[in-house]
Amino acid sequence: xxxxxxxxxxxxxxxxxxxxxxxxxxxxxxxxxxxxxxxxxxxxxxxxxxxxxxxxxxxxxxxxxxxxxxxxxxxxxxxxxxxxxxxxxxxxxxxxxxxxxxxxxxxxxxxxxxxxxxxxxxxxxxxxxxxxxxxxxxxxxxxxxxxxxxxxxxxxxxxxxxxxxxxxxxxxxxxxxxxxxxxxxxxxxxxxxxxxxxxxxxxxxxxxxxxxxxxxxxxxxxxxxxxxxxxxxxxxxxxxxxxxxxxxxxxxxxxxxxxxxxxxxxxxxxxxxxxxxxxxxxxxxxxxxxxxxxxxxxxxxxxxxxxxxxxxxxxxxxxxxxxxxxxxxxxxxxxxxxxxxxxxxxxxxxxxxxxxxxxxxxxxxxxxxxxxxxxxxxxxxxxxxxxxxxxxxxxxxxxxxxxxxxxxxxxxxxxxxxxxxxxxxxxxxxxxxxxxxxxxxxxxxxxxxxxxxxxxxxxxxxxxxxxxxxxxxxxxxxxxxxxxxxxxxxxxxxxxxx
RNA sequence: GGGUCGUUAGCUCAGUCGGUAGAGCAGUUGGCUUUUAACCAAUUGGUCGCGCGUUCGAGUCGCGCACGACCCA
Numbered sequence: 027x028x029x030x031x032x033x034x035x036x037x038x039x040x041x042x043x044x045x046x047x048x049x050x051x052x053x054x055x056x057x058x059x060x061x062x063x064x065x066x067x068x069x070x071x072x073x074x075x076x077x078x079x080x081x082x083x084x085x086x087x088x089x090x091x092x093x094x095x096x097x098x099x100x101x102x103x104x105x106x107x108x109x110x111x112x113x114x115x116x117x118x119x120x121x122x123x124x125x126x127x128x129x130x131x132x133x134x135x136x137x138x139x140x141x142x143x144x145x146x147x148x149x150x151x152x153x154x155x156x157x158x159x160x161x162x163x164x165x166x167x168x169x170x171x172x173x174x175x176x177x178x179x180x181x182x183x184x185x186x187x188x189x190x191x192x193x194x195x196x197x198x199x200x201x202x203x204x205x206x207x208x209x210x211x212x213x214x215x216x217x218x219x220x221x222x223x224x225x226x227x228x229x230x231x232x233x234x235x236x237x238x239x240x241x242x243x244x245x246x247x248x249x250x251x252x253x254x255x256x257x258x259x260x261x262x263x264x265x266x267x268x269x270x271x272x273x274x275x276x277x278x279x280x281x282x283x284x285x286x287x288x289x290x291x292x293x294x295x296x297x298x299x300x301x302x303x304x305x306x307x308x309x310x311x312x313x314x315x316x317x318x319x320x321x322x323x324x325x326x327x328x329x330x331x332x333x334x335x336x337x338x339x340x341x342x343x344x345x346x347x348x349x350x351x352x353x354x355x356x357x358x359x360x361x362x363x364x365x366x367x368x369x370x371x372x373x374x375x376x377x378x379x380x381x382x383x384x385x386x387x388x389x390x391x392x393x394x395x396x397x398x399x400x401x402x403x404x405x406x407x408x409x410x411x412x413x414x415x416x417x418x419x420x421x422x423x424x425x426x427x428x429x430x431x432x433x434x435x436x437x438x439x440x441x442x443x444x445x446x447x448x449x450x451x452x453x454x455x456x457x458x459x460x461x462x463x464x465x466x467x468x469x470x471x472x473x474x475x476x477x478x479x480x481x482x483x484x485x486x487x488x489x490x491x492x493x494x495x496x497x498x499x500x501x502x503x504x505x506x507x508x509x510x511x512x513x514x515x516x517x518x519x520x521x522x523x524x
Numbered sequence: 525g526g527g528u529c530g531u532u533a534g535c536u537c538a539g540u541c542g543g544u545a546g547a548g549c550a551g552u553u554g555g556c557u558u559u560u561a562a563c564c565a566a567u568u569g570g571u572c573g574c575g576c577g578u579u580c581g582a583g584u585c586g587c588g589c590a591c592g593a594c595c596c597a
Contacts, residue, residue, distance in 0.1 A: 043569060044534050044551055105559040123557070138550075151558045175535035175549055177561045182535090184592050286525095289594085511593095522591070 044172045051134045052168045058132070066143035066164050068097040073114035075148065075156060084150040094158045097143040097166065099195065100136050102176055107157065108136065110144070111195075118157035119144050125160040132165075138176065139169030187519050200514075206325050207503045207515055211278060213324045214298060214499075217317050223274040223300055228263035230256060230280070236481065237261030237420070239473045241284040243293070256282035256294075261420065261494065262481045264301050265449060268492050269484045276300035278499065289511040290441065293520055296499040303490040306448045307432045310493045311409050314436060314444060315344050318407070318502075325506050333508045336405055336439060346434075348412035349396050357399035365392060385469055389414025389429065404437035413447075419459045419475060421447035436497075438505055446495030453485035 055061040075094055079087060096119075098112030106126065108119040119142075121129065129135050136142060146161035174180040179196045186193040186200075193200050215225065233252060235242040237259030247254050260277050267275050278298045285291055302309065319340045322329045329340040347355065350365050364370040368388045375382050375391050378398045382391060392414055404410070413433040415423055421431035433447030450456050460477040467474035503515040513519035 042534055047551065102561085103559095104562045106557050107559050107562085109560090118559085120558070126557085149558090151560090153558070153560065155558090155560075157558085172534050172550060175537095175561095177549065178536040180535075182531095182592090184531095185535095187592095524591085 045170055048137060048168065048170045048172075051137075052170065055133050055165065055168060062167060063164060064166075066097060066166055067095075068112075068143060069095040071114040072096060072098065072110065072112050072117035075117055075158075076115060079148055079156055082150065084152075087148060087150050087156075090148075092148040093145065094148040095143070095145040096158055098141065099169075100138050100140045100142060101173070101196075103136075103138060107151075108142075110142065110158075118151070118155050119160055120149070120151070120157045121160045125163070129163075133168075136165065137169060137172070139171065139173045140165060141167040141169070184521070187513055187521055188524065190517055203503075203507045203509060203515060204517060206507050207499075209325050210321065210503055210506060211296075211499065213321050214278065214317070214497075217320065218274075218276050218300060221274070221313075223276045223302070224272055226264070226267060226272070226275050226277055227279065228260045228267075228277060230282075232257045234476045234478050236475055236478050237263075238281075238283075239475065241472055243282050243284050258283055259297070259496070260299050261496070262478060264299055265489060265492065265494065266481065266484045268301050268303050269487055269489050273303035273490070274301070287520060289513070290501070292500065292512050292516055295512070298497040298499055299494065301449070301492055301494040303492045305493040306491070307411075307434055307446055307493050310446045310495045311344075311346065311434055311436075314409075314446070314495065314497070315407075321502075322506065331506070333505050334439060334510060338406065338438070340407065342406075344436075345406065345408040346411060347408060349392060349410055349414070349430075350412065352400040352404070352408075352410055353392070353396050355400070356403045357395075365395070371395065385466060385471075387414075387416045389416030393417050401437065401442070402440040405440055407436070407438045409434045409436050418447065419463055420450055420456075422450045422452075423455075441501055441505075442498070443501050443505070444495055444497040446493065449489060449492045449494050451485060451489035451491060453482055456485050457482045 052061060075096070079090075079092065082090070096110060096112060096117060098110045100108050101111045101116065102109035106121050106123075108121065109116055110119050126135070142163060143166050144158050144160055144163045146159035146163075149157055149159055151157055174192065174196055180186055180192055186197075194204075219225070231245070231247070231254045232242075233254060235255035235258050237257075238261070240258045242255040242258050245254050245256065246252070259281055260279065264275055264277060276298060277300075278296065280294045281297045282294045283291075285293065287293065302313075319329050322331060322338075322340045331338055331340075350362060353360065353365060354362060360374050364374060366388070368391065371388055371391045372382050375395050375398075378395060380391075380394045380398060382394075386394075396410075400410075411434045412424070412427075412430040413421065413435070414429060415421070415431050418431040418433050421433040424430050424432050431447055431450075434445075435442055436444035436446070450459070460475065460482065463475040464477050467476070500512050500515050503509070504512060507515060509515050
């Protein structure tokens, strides 16, 4: 079978008669002059006009003689009226017989999807809608492709994701989701900046992928002739910066993990990570609780909101409960003693159909049991604490119980939203734990970490006692926008190539 | 990776028991001209996802494949 490079693929195969007719119209417009003028300057946005003049009566508007100049896309035609949509909202246009005649004789009647500019007096129709009378008007860009069904819109999920530009044109609630996403991120930036955190950017291309347990994407740097990895987490670089003396840093950026696609996973996803010197994991739980409470008010209008049919009230204190206590709460048929004994814990795990590997210690087994029995039941906001050191290779051990670390994960709606801990700043302990990870990698765990000698060297210069946390922005936006799938909060979710 | 469902006109969808491929919107032509999914009349538009099979005959039945959605791992 002959291969075909992307470069010489033939253009769109999906030409149809509607597109051909519009191409013919465009060809006629080209004959008359500039088909793509860029000299129209609007003075008004649709939503501003609606807000300022929407309450005026027809008669008040007549006497005002308000001129309006708007630009945007034709979304509907109703008799002599057009519905124009710009970035702010919609407003009607009115073409009297004379204007309709002029349109037909110049650019041809405007089609749905065309981008136009209009100047004229603002009026109110008999039915009470504002409209701009067509006095001066220009076709700015001819749309060659028709819009989807004006009433049903675009509902095919695949086309919505693959052609997000069409989805955004015709589905206002989709535009709202991504406005909310933008507000979430800007609120978090403001919150952290106000708390004296500094935003930084660390490498996306790593020679040693680290900071998380995940399979990386591999790439190759030609000039250096080395394998490089798209980062799975920025953690180790951010902590190097704390070593360097920036005591509060954060980064909001993409991580890449070579995993499957699902309603909860995209191979690239946005993560907030932040680090605070002279603080511990409890300080970060308090910060997280305060930040999310205020964030909910900011983007939902209230700390009480509904998502996926569940009512939340972030004004209520978030639960804090240990891993083992969470298992006991949601799986009461086992006892603390059983969970703290490796042979009985193994039996419990096997009864839950968990494939217990011979390399697993008690900590890993407990976490697997937790994920199976408790995680999906953590609907209301809950901090889970006391994560075993075995599954927390970068976290500081607890002073009273060295089996666990000073770590939490935060769950809402049965999903992990955040992960934070007091950082391990004992360089020698860190070196040992890297060695342990390397052994697990050698034993076949391709998600185990590499040994990062430079990171150990940084710790040898001294990392202040520090706490750090990561918050998954996509899942947070899903929660706050009531979106069932991560694809609904990603502008361009990854799909199998067409 | 497994299961369920889906793929028919540009869009949203019907399609009965296997017997000539349908509607609304969009488009085209004309009318109407302060409409609100505008309306009225006429009219154009199909590789029924792809392939193989069963059959006199397949959108429909069978098998395989592709892509997607949802659920599970």
